[in-house]
Amino acid sequence: MVDLSTTYMGMHLKHPIIASASPLSEQPGNIKRMEDAGASAVVMFSLFEEQIKQEAAALEHFMSVGTESYAEALSYFPSSEEFHAGPDRYLEILYQASQSVDIPIIASLNGITNEGWIEYAKKMEEAGAKGIELNIYYIPGDLNVSGREVEQRYLDITRAVKASVSIPVALKLSAYFSSLGSMAKQFDDAGADGLVLFNRFYQPDFDIETMEVEPSLNLSSRNQIRIRLLWIALLHGRIKASIAASTGVHTHMEVIKYLMAGADAVMTTSALLRNGIGYLTTLFDGLHGWLQERGYESVGQMKGSMSQKNVADPTAFERANYIKILERYKTPYTT
Ligand SMILES: Cc1cc2nc3c(=O)[nH]c(=O)nc-3n(C[C@H](O)[C@H](O)[C@H](O)COP(=O)(O)O)c2cc1C
Incomplete structure (x- = not known):
């Protein structure tokens, strides 16, 4: 048996495959099913800052009759009934699930300001979360906001x-x-224990007949791993925080590529939504079989083997690769 264990954010995991944040975790029973199918950890769906604020604003509204206490920004968001689970329900699911499984559950907080909602991190810890995944999904629409x-x-x-x-x-x-x-280095200094690379920004499309914005949520594809491979390979061994790869894991081959780049853990959602929770077993078996056939003794032996840890000048290395790719391209039209 190959030793598949890994350490992610200081947590000892029996192997690197984690179920990432998705609606699957809205049912506590599904978290148990993910454990049974072999997930080494589960990231729960996100609790959004807007949900927390909406609830606080609603309370304030009831307490101070006659005042308009709803912030305009909140009016863009789904009503509390439309969210799958409010803050209390979230903590309840987390608590129930954490009582029923042995694997770590990582709770997910999703927000963009440094305000009161952050106290939910503590509540998540109290409800049994073994870690927090912070998703700062921020699109700076204000043209006066600088990168800094x-x-x-x-x-x-x-x-x-x-x-x-x-x-x-x-x-x-x-x-x-x-x-x-x-x-990444500044996140290290700020105390981040892990970086999840990368979030997918859900890009809207236009319906040109109705002139409406169509929010589309497509499942990922395998070729979306590349920008992640690049950055994981660049960061491996050079930061203190653990690295988790997220996006595009549809077969054990993506798991292997991410590990070779240097990921400590590899996450998957689309593959589970497409194939069902049981697909975790297929991914695990694929990873284990591949390592065994090639005589690996552990995941650690493979981790970072394709990273740029030993490349003195990664910028020059990447630039050389880029130029080589362009040079090698043969257009189909040349005679
Ligand atoms: C239907 C759906 C719901 C998701 N919900 C969340 C969420 O609540 N919080 C979050 O951080 N990511 C969420 N994600 C993003 C996934 O966790 C994951 O990062 C992304 O889908 C890329 O991984 P994949 O290629 O394995 O799907 C969601 C993705 C999908 C498809």
Whole structure:
């Protein structure tokens, strides 16, 4: 038997495959099913800052009759009935699930300001979360907000959440930073225990007949791993925080590629939504079989084998690769 164990955010996991945040975890029974199918940990669906504020605003509204206490921003968001689970229900699901499984459950907080909602991190810890995944899904629509301010926002939220809990905290990031490597180091300094690379930004489409914005949520595809492979390979061994790969894991081959790049853990959602929770077993068996056939003794032996840990100048290395790719391309039209 190959030793598949890994350490993610200081947590010892029996193997690297984690079920990432998705509606599947809305049912406590599903979290148990994911454990039975072999998940080494489960990230719960997100509790959104807007949900927490909506509830607080509703309470305030009832308490102070006659005042208009709903912030305009909140009016864009789904009503509390439309959210799958409000803050109390979230904590209840988390508590129930944490009582019924042995694997770690990582709770997910999703927000963009450094305000009161952060106290929910503590409540999540009390409800049994073994870690927090912080998803700062922020699209700076204000043209006066500089990159530096955006970065500061991320760092402030990270520090605030870290200060409020004693369990590890990971950040689920997008790739849209000018210098992701520098940000990763700053997250290290702010105390982040893990980085999840990367979030997918759900990009809208237009219906040109009705002239409406169509919010579309497509499941991922395998080729979306590449930007993640690049950054995981660049960061492996150079930051303190653990690295989890997220997006595009549809077969054990993506798991292997991410591990070779240097990920400590590999997450999957779309594959489970498409194939069912039992697909976790297929991924695990595929990983184990592949390592066994090639004589690996452990996941650790493979981890980071394709990273750039030993490349003296990764910038020059990447630039050389880019130029090589362009040079090698043969257009089909040349005679
Ligand atoms: C239907 C659906 C719901 C999701 N809900 C959340 C969520 O609540 N919080 C979150 O951080 N990510 C959420 N995600 C993102 C996934 O956790 C994951 O990062 C993303 O789908 C990429 O991984 P994949 O290629 O394995 O699907 C959701 C994704 C899907 C498809």
